[in-house]
Amino acid sequence: MASSSELTLHLVLPNGATRDVPAGTLARDVVLSIGPGLLKAAIAVAIDGEVQDLMTPIRTSGAFVVLKASDPRSLDVLRHSGAHILATAVRRLRPDAKIGFGPAIEDGFYYDFEVEKPFTPEDLEAFEAEMAKVVAEALPFVRDEISKDEGMKRFADDPLKLERLAELGADEVISTYTDGPFVDLCRGPHVPDTSHLKNFKLLSTAGAYWRGDERRQMLQRIYATAFWKKEELEAHIHRLSEARRRDHRVVGKQLDLFMFHPYAPGAAFWTERGTLLYNALVDYVRELQRVDYQEIKTPLLYNKGLWETSGHWGKYRENMFLVLDNETSEHDFSLKPMNCPSHYLLYSAKKHSYRELPLRYATFDVLHRNEVSGALSGLTRVRQFAQDDCHIFLMPSQIRDEVERLTKFILGYYGAFGLKARLKFATRPETRIGTDDLWDGAERSLREALDATGLPYEMKPGDGAFYGPKIDFDVTDSIGRHWQLGTIQLDYNAPDRFDLNYTGEDNADHRPVVIHRAVSGSFERFIAILIEHFAGAFPVWLSPEQVRVLPIAHDFADTARAVTAAMRAAGIRAHLDDRNDTLNYRIREAETMKTPYMAVIGQREAESGTLAVRERGQGKKQEVVSVEAFIARVQEEIRTRALPPVTEE
C-alpha cells in the first residue's frame, strides 16, 4: 500500500519505458497512454505481480504489465467476472436470491445463493440462457469505492454481504462492482465488460454451508467454468467426460472387479477378478518388504482400554465402530481404525535390543473407520480397507538413514506404475506435544534425509501431525489429478504413551522413536487410482486375466485347451474361450475386458505349434509366434512388471 505522501507513482513497463502518474490514476488511462490498440486487448494489469483491473485506481509504484487474454492470470479475472454474470442472471430470474460469495476456483468459478427453493436442472438452463443475454448486452463493470456506512445501506437486503462487510477493517478500501442492475460487494478484479464471457458452461448445483461451516445455513452453490477460447472450453468438457469414462466405479463394473451392497455400505466385495488384482498388489509389496520387514498380524477387535491408552477413545471415537456392552460397559470393544496401537502391544510383549533396530513391523490387516455416509465414494472413500502399513521402531540417530531409504522405497513403488509423486514436508503445528528441542531434532533429521535424496519438495509449515513432522507424497495420475497417498510420520508421542523401550549398549532402557509409514494409502483407494490411471488397461502383471485363448472353430478347441493348460502351468493367468460364438464376437469381448493378449488358434497355428497373438488396443495387427516363445515373453513381462506402452487416447 502506498503511503499517502507518495503523490506521484513510478511505473516501469516491460520494455523499460516508464510512466510517472499521479496516485489514483486509473489503470486504463495508463494503458491508453501506451496505445489505444492495447487498451482494446487489455483485460487487466499486473503491478509488481499483483493483478488488478483497468477500473481500479493505481496506488503503488512498480513494474507495470498489461495482461491480455493470452496471459494465464487473466483467466481468473474472466472467471470471477463470470461469477458476477451468473449472479446477475440469477437475480433477474430469482430476485429473492440472497447473494453469498462467488470466487474463481481452480477449474472455473461458483456462486453461492441463499434461496427458499433449491435450484433445479431446469433453473440452471434458464440461468445459462439468461447469462448469454447479459453477455450480449456487453454491460461494463463499474467500480465504486464506498464507505462502510454506504455499504451497509447498499447491501441492507443482503445479510450475507453485510456479515462480510462488517468484518472489513476501517483502513481497507471497500469497493463494489456493478454490471447493469447487479451490484456486488467485491474487491475485483474484473474484465472491462460482460461481453468477454463468450465461452462458459454451468456444470452443477449443490448445497454448500455458508462459509464452509456446518453450523451455518446451507446455501445453494452453482458451479460453472469459463475459458477464453471455445476450443479450450470444449477440451475441458472433454476432460470431464474422459474422467467420467475412466471412473473406477464404472470401469470396475465393466471389468467385473468389485461391487458394493447396501448391507455393507462403504465396504467393497471383491470379485474373483478383482481379488486377483488386489492380491497381485499385495504380493508386490510383500516381495519388496521380504528382506527388511517383519510382517505381522494382530487382532481386529479390541477392548476400549487400548483406545483409552492410545487416545483414540477420546479423540477418534466418532470414527470407530463400537461393539458396546450395555450392562457394564466393561466389555466395550472397537474395531481397529489404525494399526499402530496393536503394533505397540506386540512390540512391548518382549524386550528389544538396540541391535534389532530399526525394527519394521509391516501389516496388511483390515481397518474400519466409520466415515459419515455422505463422505463415502466408490473405492476412494470407504469404511473398510487395508493399508500397506508399517511401524518402524528406531533410535533417533537412525532417523536420517531410515527416512531416506523409505522415501526411495515409496518413490520406487509409484514408479512401477508410471506414477510421479511430489513431496511435501510438513513441520510442527501450533498445537503439538513435545519440547522444541525434540521438534528441532526431528525436523532436522527429516530435512537432512529429504535433502539427501536430491528430490525437490514443498514446505508445508504447520501442517505436521501433533506428535511429529511428516513427509506426504502427492501423486499425479495420467489425467493430471492429484492424490495424497504415502506418508512418513515421525512420532515421539506414542512411545511415551505405550512406554516403549529398547535396551541400549549401556544396558539401560531407552525410548525408541516410531515412524508411521504407508505407501499406497489404502489398497482400495490405490486400486481406484490405478483403474483410472490405466483406464482399466492394466499392465500384464496386474491384469486379472492375462491371456485369452481363442480357437477359431471347434476343431482346434483341443489344441487351444492344451495351450491354455501350458500357460497356466507356466504361471500365466490364461483362459480358454471356446464358446459357440464367432471369432469376431469373442475378440470383441476380450477387448472390452481389456485383456492384454489374445492368442488365436486356427488350422495354421494348430499345425505349426504357434499362436496368432493379438495385443490389446493394437487392432488387427497380429504376430505369429511359437507357443514357447509367447509363454516366455509373457512370463518375462510379469517378472519385470513391465508397464504397457503409453497410448494417446
Place this chain on the structure above:
RNA sequence: GCUGACGUAGCUCAAUUGGCAGAGCACCUGAUUUGUAAUCAGGAGGUCGCGAGUUCGAUUCUCGCCGUCAGCUCCA
C-alpha cells in the same frame, strides 16, 4: 451428518396424466464352425430399493427409512 438429485430385469435405459411393466446387451436352448471389435432364431428373467399412508386400485401421489451420486474453507 447436512442440501439436492436419483433408485424399474445381471448391465444400460424406456414407459405408465394412478388401471395387466418394455427394449438393447448379458444369460439359457437350438441352428451356424466361424481368421481378428457384435451370426441367426427361440426362451427364460421384475415384490418397479424397503416400509407405512391416501385410493376401488400405487411402480406412479404423500411420509419415513435404506442406498447411490454431486457438493459442503479454495475467502467481499
